[in-house]
Amino acid sequence: MTHGAAPRRRGRPARTAAETGPAARERILQAARAEFAQRGYDKTSVRGIGKAAGVDAALVHHYFGTKEEVFAAAVEVSFEPALAVPDILGGGREGVGERLVRSFIGVWENPATRAPLLAILRSALTHEAAAKVLRGFLLRRMLERIVADLDVPDSKLRAELAASHMIGIAVLRYVIQVEPLATVEPEEIVAMVAPTLQRYLTEA
């Protein structure tokens, strides 16, 4: 994967301001996302991420810590577009189910955002360290933000049931590819699933 503004360098680069600033951090994050997506959790190393980003592995450690923590950051940045939580919750309770499923499907329909999400899902299903990261992320970032605005009993469980449905759709549509689910128009899924999410998120 190449990044227009970030040509790869060979060998150990000198640390200039540009290489240790926010641009380098962003480049490392993009490289991490690409490495985890291409190689999976097991075969990705902090050294490899550094190499792909054109920086020293020590700089990866400096910004993100352990491999697990780099993975956590990559998960976060991968889900960020799906979250856009202010947009989803800002519109109020009415239609929140529809906005949530449309946003989720939109991120999965885009191949650039689908690849890292697939990698995360596969890694979480096969490695406890990755499962732990996804668990922490789902709880801390995604569900708690959605739950905070819900005024229903068992709101956490409800948010998780909504999330489970969307994850299951991603599995059957994009990984297992069962027909017709794999090829129906996204809006058909939105129309069918929105009432389910709406019920989980808003009806007591």
Add this chain to the structure above:
Amino acid sequence: MTHGAAPRRRGRPARTAAETGPAARERILQAARAEFAQRGYDKTSVRGIGKAAGVDAALVHHYFGTKEEVFAAAVEVSFEPALAVPDILGGGREGVGERLVRSFIGVWENPATRAPLLAILRSALTHEAAAKVLRGFLLRRMLERIVADLDVPDSKLRAELAASHMIGIAVLRYVIQVEPLATVEPEEIVAMVAPTLQRYLTEA
């Protein structure tokens, strides 16, 4: 894994009637299920399955064919308890959603049936050959049998959406283990999810 009635033999066993009859077939199937569950799709071999069942690899081929076909048979036998489709559909449309989710959760709650299902899910998410088997199985056995009794438009898509929700619940409850979904009582899940499946399966 040992099976009470089937002590392991060393070396190439002589084929007696008992070793090539239905008992041997069943023993191979149980061994295949255990091998795929323990080792995953990649690391399981027809030879290893034969060894675990105490029969020659040729007998495994004789009964089931290729590794992919052995996997397909193992998938089928693993899902069989969840299907019990006559029970689920025999009761009529009313309560079909509740019976379906209760049956599904019941199979996952039982550690003996959970292990092979987890193995199948993991394999399908990481190997196209395994995904193909699950796709074929989901379509041919599970969904078509459920769909046959539904008299709603888009019944196949609806059955897949119901399946997607249950698979997503399995992923979040048993693999990622997000709280509270991972520890709530099964009946709480049944109560929340039944109306969703009922709507997908019966409401136009």
